[in-house]
Amino acid sequence: MTTASEAPTDLRTDAERLLRELAGPVARLREDQWIAIEALVVHRRRALVVQRTGWGKSAVYFIAAKLLRQQGLGPTVIVSPLLALMRNQVASAERAGVKAATINSGNMTEWEDVHADVAAGRLDVLLVSPERLNNPDFRDQVLPSLAGDAGLVVVDEAHCVSDWGHDFRPDYRRIRTLISELREGIPVLATTATANDRVVSDVAAQLGVGGGDTLVLRGGLERESLHLSVVKIENSTERAAWLASHLAQLPGSGIIYTLTVSAARDLASLLSDQGLAVSAYTGQTDTTERETLEAELLNNDVKALVATSALGMGFDKPDLGFVVHMGAPSSPISYYQQVGRAGRATERAEVILLPGHEDRQIWSYFASVAFPREHVVRQVIDNLDPVKPQSTPALEPLVDLNRSRLEMVLKVLDVDGAVQRVRGGWISTGQPWTYDADRYERLEQARDAEQQAMLDYQRTDGCRMEFLRRQLDDPNLGDGKAECGRCDNCTGQSYSSQVDATAVESAKARLDRPGLDLPPRKQWPSGMKKLGVSLSGKIADGPEPGRILGRLTDLGWGGRLRAVLDGPDGPAPSALIDGCIAVLASWDWKSRPTAVLALESDTHPKLVQSVAGELARIGKLTDLGVLRRRPDHPRVTAANSAFRVAGLVDSWDVPDLSGTDGPLLLVDLTTDTGWTFTCAAAALRGAGADAVLPFALATPK
Structure with a gap:
């Protein structure tokens, strides 16, 4: 077993071998890569590495993770912001014999197994999204053991902590709490590809990796290609x-x-x-x-x-x-x-x-959704109870913020200690809170x-x-x-x-064409078998490319669609039907539909049936009525794709399609995730439909 007192040359030999397993037989450590690895593994220091894309930052932390595990230390915790990044990193780790797993919103069905692997010490590396750090179950049940047992903490894409903007992640600020709870001598590595002096200073301050003992490795940005x-x-x-x-x-x-x-x-x-x-x-x-x-x-x-x-x-x-x-x-x-x-x-x-x-x-729009003014933030705090949790949707009507900004503010206040996320929503802590006006002004x-x-x-x-x-x-x-x-x-x-x-x-001509494209889903969600559904891989029996009349956010159709969908149920107004006809007339389908079917609506059953009926009448299509949900299948509200599909499968009473030749036009009021159309199309295809052409009046975004 390697120890920290071994000669650095021996450690470098091990590091070079691991790099070849990661990156191929001709790979060699850059000098700065070795300096960073030695600082983490031998000297157990904190380091901030700012190097261009492709320099090999992930090689530094995977090699350091493996070497520290060989010394008997616990798993490395990597806080990583994007799912694409996590997938690539897990694949890279496996090539070097590093047992890695992720916890993120895309693999909910695997969380229980991952938690068990962490508890049993079967993982070398755990990658978590920053948002997971404040999930109540993860924060209370998993995070304490990680903070106590971690051999290394890595904050990847650390610039996300720095600014209010596209890449800002409020939960990144919680990493400082994780770092502060580490036992003495546990190394910390923060990495990013692009950061100017201001961002480097801000990252160091926000993540607590600043100070005289912090190693800062910063490379050039020239790219000759x-x-x-x-x-x-x-x-x-x-x-x-x-x-x-x-x-x-x-x-x-x-x-x-x-x-x-x-x-x-x-x-x-x-x-x-x-x-x-x-x-x-x-x-x-x-x-x-x-x-x-x-x-x-x-x-x-x-x-x-x-x-x-x-x-x-x-x-x-x-x-x-x-x-x-x-x-x-x-x-x-x-x-x-x-x-x-x-x-x-x-x-x-x-x-x-x-x-x-x-x-x-x-x-200007994205700047306008930065951190709100103090009186708005205090309005959020004042509307929270110290005992009874308040959900975000319940809180939204009480404050002058939309859902996404409200969620961001709550996360920041949580990190600052003014509110706390618990099961069922949010509560106030009663702790004093100061609005950092100087910081927000400097950022602006x-x-x-x-x-x-x-x-x-x-x-x-x-x-x-x-x-x-x-x-x-x-x-x-x-x-x-x-x-x-x-x-x-x-x-x-x-x-x-x-x-x-x-x-x-x-x-x-294309951009002025009425309506929006609705691309079909290509893959079933992962982890369906754990939910008792045997769907996986590519979707073979889904819908054809579809069309949507308009977005609810559009300047043109948005207002008209909101007025119809927010109003009382009733037959579709003629202007709405005219818009639908225009969309269908410009639809570049392979084969014209021969029949039309409406998806059952809980809120506007008369509206969706009248749209389908008018399209059938004008287009001389067979009106198949309404595709209704079975009584024993409640309305699906899950946002997660796997759970949503599990609730939609086998949930419809499919009509008799015998004698119906040609594509079927399937009409719904709105579409968001696309899973309702996908699962309904699979059911209709299974009942004999040649093809299913989805058409929705609106999409929220």
């Missing part, structure tokens, strides 16, 4: 048409980033209609669907994923050929974090920014400065790579010029902003 360009096209439709015209010529496969979920979906639909192999990937994409989409990109089965920032940290594809941004992120840190995914194992990768005048409006000023920097990046006539490196306080930059020689400004070679008129007309 990246070729940076900016293409300025004012009109959003023309930008989409430009991308549709140029995407096929970009090298390999890559990522197209958008600033919003709706933009990702709309752009993916447009590009797909142009015959390009792309799919949308957002924070609203289900866990199992994400796994399938990530695999398709890794295997080059798609040209690109059109993604929000949900696809970023931890996604590992060394040969990613390009990153395109349709709209600029609000800070150089976010921008470099995303473009750094490209060209890690290729000689050349294209990085293209297509900024829009609407970017600043989107930045920093955010404004970084937004201005992104505008300056678009306008600069100097080296774009040097500009980004200076914004991120690259320690390897001197005071003189450090031109990359590869960007559009350095080479004088830039993409033309001219767009073919035919391509613009095609894009305009």
Whole structure:
């Protein structure tokens, strides 16, 4: 068994061997990787590692975890923010013989087994999402033993603790509590790929890894494979048409980033209609669907994923050929974090920014949902009881905050000790609480400065790579010029902003088309067998691609749909029927439906039946009536995909479909997760339906 007193050369030999098991037979430790490993394993220090994507930060903590286990220490706890990151890391760990498991919202059916493995000492590494740290059961039953027995604590993507913005995670601040409860001598490692001086200082302060004994390893950000360009096209439709015209010529496969979920979906639909192999990937994409989409990109089965920032940290594809941004992120840190995914194992990768005048409006919106003013926060505290728990939905009508902002504020107040999450909701603690106005003001000023920097990046006539490196306080930059020689400004070679008129007309026709696409689910949720349901893998009998009349958040149809769905039940107004007819008329289905069936509605049964009936009458379809739930199957309210599917399977009284040839149009009021349509389609296909075409009036997002 290795001990801390062994010669470092022997330990380095073990570390090099583990690296080869992780990364291949020719892999060799970088000097800074070894310095970090030695600091953690031999000297049991705290370390902050800021190194670019692809440098090998995960190798440091997996090797350190294995070496510490060999010394008899407990498991390593890795706090990791994204499911994609966790999946990649578990696979990497297994290659080096490291027994790893995760606890996150996507594997609820496995939690009990993982808890048992932790208690029995069968795990070398446990990866947890930051949100799990404040789950009452995990906090009270699992976390104390981890804090007492952990051999190493790793905070990955540690920049998430720093800012109010896209990547801010309130629960990251709870990590400081975990670290403070560690017994003396337990090493702590915080890592991130991109952070300027301000973020480095903030991370150190927030996570308690600062101080004179903390090892800080910070590397340069130069990436010789990246070729940076900016293409300025004012009109959003023309930008989409430009991308549709140029995407096929970009090298390999890559990522197209958008600033919003709706933009990702709309752009993916447009590009797909142009015959390009792309799919949308957002924070609203289900866990199992994400796994399938990530695999398709890794295997080059798609040209690109059109993604929000949900696809970023931890996604590992060394040969990613390009990153395109349709709209600029609000800070150089976010921008470099995303473009750094490209060209890690290729000689050349294209990085293209297509900024829009609407970017600043989107930045302003996200800034507006930052931490609220003091009187609003105190309103939350004042409406909580010290004994009787209050759920978030019950609290929402009492405060001037929407659900997502309210949940964020509650998490921050929980970390600060003013409120506590318990079974059944939240309670106040009665502890005094101070509003840190100075901190929030500094963050607001920093955010404004970084937004201005992104505008300056678009306008600069100097080296774009040097500009980004200076914004991120690259320690390897001197005071003189450090031109990359590869960007559009350095080479004088830039993409033309001219767009073919035919391509613009095609894009305009597609974007103006009424209705929204409803992509079918591709994978059943994992862990279904533990819930008594024998569904797994790819969905073979699901619905065809569907359509939705509009989003409840749309400026156009949103208001009209909300008025109908929030109002009393009754026949559909003629304007609504006209909109549905327009959507069906533009539907590019393989075969026209021959029959229509309405899904039973608890709130608006007359409305959904009238829509289905009118579509049957106007389209001369067979009206099959209503697909009703069986009396012994209550309405499904579960949000988790596995539990939702388990509640939906075998829950309908399927009508007699004999004599019904051709596709069946299935009508529902709203769709969100898509599982109702998927499970209903499977039941109808099993009863003999040739195909099922889902159509919903609205989607909430």
